[in-house]
Amino acid sequence: MTGPAVRAVFDAAAQDGPAPLDWSAPITLAALAAAGPDEATRLVLDVGCGEAGAYRGPVGLGPDVTVVLGDLSYGALRHARAAGRPLAQLDGVALPFATGSVDRIVCSLTLGFSSDPVAALTEFARVLADDGRAVVAELSRQRDASLAFTQRLLAEELAGAGVSGPLRTPLPPLRRIAGPAGLLVTATREETFPTGITSPDHCWDWFTSTHRTALARIGRDRVDRLRERIVTAAADALAAGPLRSAQGVTLTVLTPAAGAPR
Numbered sequence: 001m002t003g004p005a006v007r008a009v010f011d012a013a014a015q016d017g018p019a020p021l022d023w024s025a026p027i028t029l030a031a032l033a034a035a036g037p038d039e040a041t042r043l044v045l046d047v048g049c050g051e052a053g054a055y056r057g058p059v060g061l062g063p064d065v066t067v068v069l070g071d072l073s074y075g076a077l078r079h080a081r082a083a084g085r086p087l088a089q090l091d092g093v094a095l096p097f098a099t100g101s102v103d104r105i106v107c108s109l110t111l112g113f114s115s116d117p118v119a120a121l122t123e124f125a126r127v128l129a130d131d132g133r134a135v136v137a138e139l140s141r142q143r144d145a146s147l148a149f150t151q152r153l154l155a156e157e158l159a160g161a162g163v164s165g166p167l168r169t170p171l172p173p174l175r176r177i178a179g180p181a182g183l184l185v186t187a188t189r190e191e192t193f194p195t196g197i198t199s200p201d202h203c204w205d206w207f208t209s210t211h212r213t214a215l216a217r218i219g220r221d222r223v224d225r226l227r228e229r230i231v232t233a234a235a236d237a238l239a240a241g242p243l244r245s246a247q248g249v250t251l252t253v254l255t256p257a258a259g260a261p262r
């Protein structure tokens with residue numbers, strides 16, 4: 001999907017208010033930690049901050065560090081205002097920052113929405129300082145199958161609504177596209193982020209928080225029906241045993257390649 005189409009979907013998803021659960025904040029915080037800010041760090045940029053739940057409390061950075069929260073979607077940024085940090089409406093492929101001016105970039109669960117991830121990484125390489133670092137976090141395997149029924153029910157509603165084609169484009173391996181973008185992969189780490197589901201309504205909140213864009217692509221009637229089906233299935237499942245998500249995430253640390261043109 002193109003930038004304007006992606007932006008329209010995220011704007012639509014933000015219209016219903018902030019996500020009911022802050023499931024992705026720990027992933028962003030892990031990416032920020034992996035970026036290894038140090039005493040020389042002054043400017044951190046989050047590309048695709050979404051609602052910026054991770055930045056609403058302390059993030060372990062000193063008072064000399066400015067964190068700029070950037071996103072393509074104005075709707076997402078409206079909710080990100082609650083973080084009380086500088087905001088920038090931007091596209092990852094054309095960052096409004098001078099060459100070599102950014103110390104750390106965090107890009108969590110966002111690069112996969114770009115129609116041109118190499119262009120986005122090339123832009124990261126341009127704006128990063130020589131000793132700068134970017135961390136890209138992307139979802140990998142779901143390690144607990146107990147919530148698989150939610151995917152099945154969603155797939156049925158998407159098919160019924162005639163929605164085809166994923167919003168996300170499968171990302172090529174970052175090791176393959178980093179080089180052409182002028183970046184080096186210096187570390188890769190796999191982490192798991194668990195969420196225990198405690199009630200049928202909690203299951204729906206988790207689901208709407210993790211599938212906001214899919215829900216924004218089907219009509220209100222289908223969302224209401226899906227809610228009923230998921231809550232009923234979750235009640236049955238919880239009567240039989242525990243329900244939880246154990247979301248795998250790959251964190252990739254990238255640095256500017258020495259001598260690459262910028």
Ligand SMILES: C[S@@+](CC[C@H](N)C(=O)[O-])C[C@H]1O[C@@H](n2cnc3c(N)ncnc32)[C@H](O)[C@@H]1O
Nearest residue numbers: 010024048049050072073076091092108110113
């Ligand atoms: C799945 S959300 C992730 C938000 C946040 N990083 C988190 O983990 O909660 C993806 C976000 O990336 C933004 N986005 C998508 N493509 C983008 C692009 N090319 N440049 C900047 N932001 C983009 C969307 O508007 C959306 O807010």
